[in-house]
Amino acid sequence: xxxxxxxxxxxxxxxxxxxxxxxxxxxxxxxxxxxxxxxxxxxxxxxxxxxxxxxxxxxxxxxxxxxxxxxxxxxxxxxxxxxxxxxxxxxxxxxxxxxxxxxx
Numbered sequence: 001x002x003x004x005x006x007x008x009x010x011x012x013x014x015x016x017x018x019x020x021x022x023x024x025x026x027x028x029x030x031x032x033x034x035x036x037x038x039x040x041x042x043x044x045x046x047x048x049x050x051x052x053x054x055x056x057x058x059x060x061x062x063x064x065x066x067x068x069x070x071x072x073x074x075x076x077x078x079x080x081x082x083x084x085x086x087x088x089x090x091x092x093x094x095x096x097x098x099x100x101x102x103x104x
Contacts (some may be wrong), residue, residue: 005033014044019053022061031064038071045077052083062095069101080104 003026004019014037020026038044049065057065069079081103084092092098 003029005030007033007037009041009044012044012046014038014041014047015050016047017050017052021055022057022064024058024060027058027060027064030061031067034064034068045072045075047072047077047079049079049081050083051081051085051088054088055085057088057091062091062097065101066097 002020003022006017008015008017016030016034016037018030022030034047047068065079065081072079079101081092081101084103089103092101092103
């Protein structure tokens with residue numbers, strides 16, 4: 001399955017809906033998409049990653065997610081993850097990312 005990212009704003013919060021596997025190529029695509037979105041929408045300091053249609057995330061994907069978290073918190077923003085599968089949630093927990101990024 002090809003990777004896709006769609007980003008919209010709802011009530012001042014960026015909602016990034018991700019679909020597919022986040023491998024190294026997809027991680028780069030995600031990184032560029034988020035950075036471009038934040039550049040053109042600087043008021044959107046709060047971001048939600050909707051992982052409902054994400055089956056797998058590689059270390060490159062987790063690096064992009066954590067770097068996004070660090071960028072947002074540095075400017076007073078937040079990053080949250082919603083709709084993750086049990087497999088993806090377990091990976092977040094194993095990596096210790098749930099100590100930083102809320103997973104719902």
